[in-house]
Amino acid sequence: MEEKPRESPFKNFVAGGVGGACLLLAGHPLDTIKVRLQTQPKAAQYVLYTGTYDCLRKTVSKEGILGLYKGMGAPLAGVAPMMAISFFGFGLGKQLQQTASGKPLMYHQIFLSGCLAGVFTTVIVAPGERIKCLLQVQSSGGRSKYAGPLDCAVRLYKEQGIRSVYKGTVLTLIRDVPSSGLYFLTYEYLKDVLTPEGQSVSQLSTPRILLAGGVAGILNWVIALPPDVLKSNFQTAADGKYRGLADVLRALLREEGPKALYKGFNAVFLRAFPANAACFLGFEVALKGLNLLAPSW
Numbered sequence: 466m467e468e469k470p471r472e473s474p475f476k477n478f479v480a481g482g483v484g485g486a487c488l489l490l491a492g493h494p495l496d497t498i499k500v501r502l503q504t505q506p507k508a509a510q511y512v513l514y515t516g517t518y519d520c521l522r523k524t525v526s527k528e529g530i531l532g533l534y535k536g537m538g539a540p541l542a543g544v545a546p547m548m549a550i551s552f553f554g555f556g557l558g559k560q561l562q563q564t565a566s567g568k569p570l571m572y573h574q575i576f577l578s579g580c581l582a583g584v585f586t587t588v589i590v591a592p593g594e595r596i597k598c599l600l601q602v603q604s605s606g607g608r609s610k611y612a613g614p615l616d617c618a619v620r621l622y623k624e625q626g627i628r629s630v631y632k633g634t635v636l637t638l639i640r641d642v643p644s645s646g647l648y649f650l651t652y653e654y655l656k657d658v659l660t661p662e663g664q665s666v667s668q669l670s671t672p673r674i675l676l677a678g679g680v681a682g683i684l685n686w687v688i689a690l691p692p693d694v695l696k697s698n699f700q701t702a703a704d705g706k707y708r709g710l711a712d713v714l715r716a717l718l719r720e721e722g723p724k725a726l727y728k729g730f731n732a733v734f735l736r737a738f739p740a741n742a743a744c745f746l747g748f749e750v751a752l753k754g755l756n757l758l759a760p761s762w
C-alpha cells in the first residue's frame with residue numbers, strides 16, 4: 466500500500482458536510498417516490514401509482530423535476546451535519562491510530578475508525594430518528610399529534626424528559642456502529658483495489674469513486690436494515706409496549722416472520738447506491754479543494 470497524506474478531522478468535517486448535501490441531492494428523489502408509494506390512498510378501485518417507475522413518470526410530468534425535491538429543507542439540516550460528524554469521527558479514528566506519519570492503516574483499523582464515526586453520529590441521529598419516525602407514522606393516520614419536528618422535540622422533552630427524546634439510542638448504536646465500520650472499510654478497500662498498478666489512490670477516476678461509494682452504501686444497509694426496522698418499531702411504539710430490544714425482535718418475528726427484518730428493502734436499496742456514490746464523490750472533491758486551499762492544515 467502507498468503512503469497516505471496526514472489525516473485532518475477538520476477537513477473531513479467540512480468535506481463530509483458537502484458529501485452529506487450530495488447524498489441528499491441524489492437520494493431525496495427516491496425518498497419522495499418511496500413516501501408517495503407508501504402513503505397513496507389504499508382505495509381498491511383506483512391506484513394512483515402502479516409502481517416506482519409510474520410514480521416517477523407521473524411526478525415529473527405533473528410537477529417537473531423540482532417535484533422530486535419537495536420537502537428537502539428539513540432533511541438537509543440533519544443529513545449534512547450528520548455526514549460531517551461521521552467523516553470527522555472517521556478521520557479522528559484514523560488519526561488516533563496513526564503511529565508513524567504517512568504509514569497506511571491496516572483494514573481492521575479502518576473498520577474501527579468507521580465504528581467510531583457511528584458512535585459520534587448517534588448523538589444527533591438517535592433523537593433525529595425518534596422525531597422523524599414519530600412524524601412519519603402520524604402522517605399516515607388520522608389527526609396529527611405533532612405540528613412539526615420542533616413541536617415534537619419540545620413535547621417529548623416536556624412530557625417525559627431527555628430519556629424520551631433519546632429513546633432508541635442503543636438500537637441506533639447497534640445499527641450505526643458496525644454499519645459505519647463496514648461502510649468506510651468497503652470504501653477504502655475498494656479504492657485500493659480499483660487503483661491501477663503504479664498509480665496513487667488520490668488519482669482514482671470519478672467512475673471508480675462512484676462505484677466504491679455506491680457499493681459501500683449498499684453493504685452499509687445490508688447490515689443496517691434489520692436493526693433499523695427494530696429501531697423504527699421501538700421508537701414509535703406506545704410507552705411500555707416493549708421492555709427492550711429482545712422484546713421488539715420477538716414480537717416482529719412472531720407477527721411477521723424473518724422477512725419483517727428487511728421491510729422497505731426496495732426503496733432503501735434503490736436509494737443506497739446513487740446517494741452514497743454521490744456522497745463520496747462530493748466528499749473527495751471537497752477534500753481536494755480544501756487540500757489545495759490549505760495544504761498545511
Ligand SMILES: CC(=O)O[C@H](CC(=O)[O-])C[N+](C)(C)C
Nearest residue numbers: 551641644645648682689737
Ligand atoms: C444508516 C445510515 O445512515 O447510513 C449512512 C448512509 C445512508 O445511506 O444514509 C451512512 N452512515 C451510517 C455512515 C451515516
